[in-house]
Structures are given as structure tokens and as C-alpha cells.
Amino acid sequence: MRSSPGPSPVALRALAVVSVLGLGGGPQALAQPAEGEKLVEHDDSRRLDCQGAFCIWRQSIYSPCSGEYCYFNTLYVTDREGHVVSEHERSPLGPYTHEVRFIGPRRIEFLDYKGPFRSGREMGIDIGVDQSWVNRQVWKLSSDGKTLTQDLKAVRVPEWKRPPKVSKVSKPPRPSRPPPTEPEKPSLKVPVTEAVLAKAIAACGSEFIFPRHHECHRGTCMLVLDSVEDRENSHRGNLCPVLVKGSQVRKLPLALEAVEFNLTPTTYVFTTWDGPYGSLGSSQDISRTHPDVMLFSGTQGLHVEGGEPYPVREAKSVEAARALAPIVHAYTRAHIPWGRDAWRDESDLALAWQVMRVGENLHLHAEVDDDTVVPFATGTGVHSDHLELTVSRGTSGNFKLGVLLAPEGQLQVRLWQKEEGDKKQYLDEPFVAARGTWRQREHGYEVDLALPVFAIQGPSSPLVSGLSVFVSDADAAGKQETLMGHVGRLFFWSEYPPSHEEYERATSSLD
Template identity: 60%
Template sequence: MPEASLARAREVCGDDHTVPLHHECHGDTCTLLVTREGTDEGSCDGFVCPVVLKNGQVRSLAVDQDLSVFEEVTPTEYVFTSCDGPYGSRGSRVSFSRLRPDVMAFTPTQGLHVNGAEPYPVRQAASIKAARALAPTAHADTRIHIPWGSDAWRDERDLALAWQVMRVGEALWLHARVDDDVVVPFTQGAAGRDSDHLELTVSPGSGSFKLGVLLEPGGKLQVRRWQKWVETAMKEEDEAFDGAEGSWRRTRQGYEVDLRLPLTAVRDPSSRITTGLSVFASDADQAGKQETLMGHQGTLYFWSEYPPSTEEYLRVPR
């Protein structure tokens, strides 16, 4: 390893980081792992400093130098573990691509099925079909996913939810598949909460709001804003939500919903990477009686690319 590279690494890591552990280059980008002499790099008492040298510039990779320790170099990744577990033990992991160390190493989302939405990466494509092929599917189908009405829930045939969120152009699309053995659409003059529907709570920053997505006869959706953040709390209301559109259809197991929301409604200009989102299906096996609410609370991540660059990853508070 060139001595000049080690000298540049010490500019970022400190003069006491004199022991090189690993060095490799791909094109004009080199990665160097250095540590202090006498350090046990595999323990929470020691730290390996990872740096990237490119075009004469040197910078650290996106790890917390007070908490993260080096774990391993795999054929494709550098893996670090954060000492954020109980009593300073090991906990969460963070990985970087060896081929492109300026990019995080995240799980591929194509065909991915998950039981939660924290975090949920919003994949983007030119068409709904292409975006759905990239988007992970979140499932809610057990009592742990029921915040209200668990006593009325029988099994996944009574109520289960699977959903995807994706971006196409300047719109956010939700595709939801609901298993429901008795589908009760909305009827004019009735209370929306007392029919089968979806409930979405969107938190793009300080302006949270809750939407009711109602199944109208003929396959149309009616989207109502049921709550809105005012000063210090969510306030009840019942107004049409401008810009929302979509459709629903019956299936053998229940029904499916495709909903389009304007991207400007779900992204805060001052915090454009993350938006809080909860997606719940509400079951009413007979008109006039809401029985069960099932779904997830989570966070949407609007990365510029997937996996994101380490620079963009560092900008998100954790």
C-alpha cells in the first residue's frame, strides 16, 4: 500500500491510526481500512476507520466512529456492526459495496416480501408495472398487526393486507391487496368508517394528516381527509382530498386498491428523503359496524437511487 495513501487516511482518522488492515482500488477509487496500533478491531472498544480516496479527495465512509466496529470483508461488501445493543453490545449492521464504496450495500427489493414498513424504500420507474416489479411487498396478517379490534378477527381469511408503495413521475402510488371474506363497500349517506376501507396516515414533517379511502360502487374510490395536524394535535374533519384518484376491484379473496396521490402532498420540501406513512385496512363484515383495523406504521425513504450513496445516507438522521 502506498505510504501516501496511509498519510491521507490519517488526515481523516487521526495520526494514531497507523496500522493498515485492508487496501484495494477499483478504477480511480481506493478504499483503505486503518486502525490504531494494539487495537482489537473486532471489539466494541476498538474502531477501524474506513476511508475512500478518489480524485485526490479523501473522506470517511458513513459509520459512527464512536459506535461502529469492523466486522468482516465479504466478497462484495465491507460490513460494520454498531455497538448500540444492550449495555454497549453489538446491534445493527451497516454495509458498503466493495466495488462502489460510495454506495451503501442494501438488500435488493425486487420480489422482496416483508412484515413491516420501517424502513420502506420507495422505488421509482417510468411505469406502474415497472415500479411494482421493484417495490417490496409489506404483509399484515397476524394479531400483532392489529392495533384495534383483535377480538373480532378470526383468521387471515377474515382480514389480511399486503401493500406496495412506488413512485411514477410526480405521483406516489399505493397498491393494496386485502383478503376479506365479506366485502362491504361504502354507500352514500353512511359513515365511511363503518364500511370496508383503507386508512392512511401521512407525516411528511409537521403537517400530518389521515385519509380514509372508501370503496364506492362501480369501482371508484372516494378519498376523504379525516384528520389534520393543527398546532399541537390531530383534529377531526371530513373533507375531500384534492388530487387523489384511483380504483378498486373485487377479487376471489377480497378486493384490490390502486391509489394515486400527488407527490407534493406526501413530501416535505424541507425533509425530502423521509415521510412517515401508516397503511391500515379496516374491516366491517356488516354495514354500520367497524370491526378490525390491521396494518403497519412505517417510514418511506425517497432515495435518489437505490441503494443510496453514502453521502445521501449520511444526511438522514438516525
């Protein structure tokens, strides 16, 4: 998904003034507190944390327009009684700030997290892989509580998130910039027959009667119908893309209501009215050369920060499949649902995992950073280092596996929980269908596990299965401390990227 450029800082300030004054019928914002004034907690004003002489507060303002551009946050530093010491409009606080806390004397951590586009209010266009992201910053507060400055040395950016280094010696010369070209305009590159037009109108609806664009590649044609004839003087019409293949004519499903259509050298770009104050905003791209399949992201060498969705790539060997499979990372407090206070940093616990298919087996490869590895010895294994996998198979029920680090590099896989309908069972028995090994490495350990595909796929929905992957960390005394990982969803596409029809079948029943 792409969004239209956001307003300028001046425009943002103007929006804030509009909101403060209560203009435009929107909710009125709070008057900004003056220095020394006492803050009071309520829905739009929250105390986040306190340490030493200071507390930090968040006040939120929502303007009357739609979109994240109209969401404003102000950070306040107060004394212990809540009296304002300083105000910071340009702090790292934002709509995706997940947590703000003191991590040392006058040192404040800001953790931003944007979840998968299907979760909650997160909206977007599916690109085949998870679009979550996490950003962590540390700022220092001056001794008088008046000034905030960013501590760039306090955050170690993971190597996989760093831009590749380019040697000055091997750096190629910068090519000369080509002269700007006129944007290509939609046109009827191929005549539209009456029979095709009639089928297209039947597929789109009676209001779509004006052919706007028609072109063909490799025997597949894209026809775009418009609900208005004169688009130069009317920008409020809707558009309907149609695929034409021989005698077959079918409407192309879009994730948005298209109101504008543009061409790039490689894509068709459909845009809708969901920007601030009803302006143009989100857009969806469709390949011009392969319009019959989803325009998904490549997965080879891809690092992501969530597993919803996760495309299961298939190859003839585990090595070849691993080269195609995205790598999912968990390495911050945003990835910890239980035991946050026991976790120090990514050297204490971090997880990277991949899932891939070879034949009728599903393979999981996991790499765990752990400063103290505690293998399984006796008991249920909950209080040793292990993986926890939860498989959700729709109407076929759910189950949870414990993957234990047994002696001699072997994995012991236990069935810990089974759920069918309203009935939930807590168990501790071998899951004999799974096999695998583990090995200790510098700073942690690796796990390789194989499961039969039929154990993961539900017969009622073979294209989609839920898979949560978590690592459980135990301390040296043998007590469970932290659970870190992801709630994910596997997609078993026939081919990657999938056709629009297969995509619709897989996602039509998702919540």
C-alpha cells in the same frame, strides 16, 4: 446485521445457574417453583391467560450479561388458583413473544414479533427494507396439564413465506464442494501516499495512524486505518474506513464502532464488541466493488412484514415500478392495533400493499383478503370497508385520509384529519388531489390509488415521509370491527441503493 454464534445449550444452562445464584453481580432470579406451589404475580412473573381448569404463566430471568442470549423464560401451567401443575423450560416462550393465549380447549397460541430495528430496544444494521418478522405457533396441552406438544397442522403458513418447490426431475445435480481456501488477509494492495494518509488521519482522528488495508475499484479506493500497529498481539484497537476518490478523502460512516476487520470475496466486514459478556457480536458489511453506496437488500419480488423503512422505487410505468416495489403483509394479531377480539383469522382480514413512484405521482396498490366486502354507501364511510392512510411530513404537519369503496369501482378519498403543530382538526371533506379505482375479487378486493408526490413529501425533509397504511373491516351490519396494518416510513432515494452521504442526510434527524 450478523451476530456471533450463540452459546451452546450447556452454556445457556450454566448462565441460568449463574443468574439463579446471583453470581457475577447480576440480578438474582427467583427460585424455581415446585409442583403444587402457588405463583404470585409481580414484575418477573405474569399470568398470561386462563381457560377451563388451567392457567398459563410466564416467569422471566435476566442474566448479568448483555444480549438476548442471557434472557430466559419459563412457562408454567397452573390450576385456577395458581398452583403449579407443570413447568416447561423448553416452551416457545422467548424474548420476542408478543402474546400467549388460549384459542380453544387446551390449545395455546404463541405469537412472536420482532419489530423494526429503530423501534425500542431493537437494534441492527439498516439494509434498506423492514426487518420485522412474525411467527405463530399453536401447542396442545394434555388433559392433565402436564405435557405440551406442537400442533403443526393448526398454522397455515402464507404462500409467500413458503420455500419454493423444486421438482425432483428438474433439480440440478449438486456441485462438488470446492476445497477450502485460506481467508484473505487485509493488506496494502495499493501504496498509500503521504498526502492521502494525512487527509485520512485528519478525517478519522489522530489516534488512527496505521494503514491496515488499501485497495481500489473503478477509481474509488477503500483505506482502513487502525489505532494499533500490531493487531496480532492487540485486539482492542479501533478501525476507521476512509473512501478515497481522486483528491477527495472522507470518513465512511458506520453504524457501529468497528474493532475487527475481515474480508470476504465481495465485502468488507467490520465487527464490534456487543456480544454476550463483551464478546464480538454485530457486524456491518460494505461492498468491495461499490463501497461508496449503502449495501442494501434487493427489493424485486421481496416480501416483508413491516414498512419501516420502505424504499420508494421509481420507474416509467406503474407495472415496472410494482415489479421493483417490496410487498408488505399484515395477517396476524400482531398487526392489529384495534379490534383484535373481532378478528378470527387471515381469511377474515389480511392486507398486502406496495408503494411506488411514477413521474410526479405516488401509487399505492393494496390487496385485501376479506370474507365479507362492505362497500361505501352513505355517511362518513367509517363503518364500511376502507383504507386509512396517515401521512407525516415532519414540520409540515400530518393528515389522515379515508379511502372509500364507492359505487362503480371508483374510490372516494376523504380528508378526515389534519394536524399542524399543536392544532388538530377533525374533518370530512373531499381530497381532490387523489384518484383511483377498486375492484372486488375472490376472497376480497383490490385498490389502486394515485397521489401527487408533493402531497406526501415535506419541503423540510423531502427524503423521508411517514406513511401508515391500515385496512378497516366492517361487518355485514355496517359496523367497524377491526383495524389492521402498519406504521411505516417512506424513503425517496435519488438512486437505490443510496450513497452514504444521502443516507446520512435522510437519517440524521430520525428519532
